[in-house]
Amino acid sequence: MTPERRSDPPAPQGLRIGHVHLRVADLDRAIGFYRDVIGLDVVQHYGDGAAFLSAGGYHHHIGLNTWESKGGTPPPRGHTGLYHTAFVYPTRADLAQAVRRVLAAGIAFDGAADHGVSEALYLHDPDWNGVELYWDKPREDWPLDSRGRLQMVNAPLDMDGLLEN
Structure with a gap:
């Protein structure tokens, strides 16, 4: 297909x-x-x-x-499988609270991005399953191209601004 x-x-x-x-x-x-x-x-x-x-x-x-x-190891890189599970938080403040829990646990983020439609952070669970934590921005704030179509981006995330919530 x-x-x-x-x-x-x-x-x-x-x-x-x-x-x-x-x-x-x-x-x-x-x-x-x-x-x-x-x-x-x-x-x-x-x-x-x-x-x-x-x-x-x-x-x-x-x-x-x-x-x-039980007792297994993560699949090696270059193999198929789940890329990540995404958890969508209802508000930016809820996402900030989740980010603070991750940081308090001493877990490093693999990446973070402002996608225009959402703000997202990426990490791995202890079994090396990918995890995305994000919130969707209000639909009226989503970026559109010149033809009115959704235009997702991959810009740096304002982590300080997020954690002010």
Whole structure:
């Protein structure tokens, strides 16, 4: 399928990604990251091999399991797989709070960008799964090209300005 083609009928307007389920090497370590750094709540343990976490009382936004990966290692670079899971925060102040939790945990960011439509920061979880933390700017502030089409960019993020929130 080429990028220009669209399925017929198209996906409904309300389609969303419900959750991501990750294989991890150490369940407790992964729970600690997603609970203490990202800020999710543990909703349920599924035996000693899996856990489900969420925000706002949802049944789960992320699943973690060691069913086929206990003690495993991250895939080597150059292989296919999940690039990152993106967590969208409702406000810039909420994103700033998440950034402060990451910094307090001593975790380094791999990158940060102002994409015009959003402000985003990138890091890795303990199993080297990519994680993006971002907030969407108001739609009326999104940059458009001369033909009125969305024009995403990759500009430096004003980290000091973000952390003032």
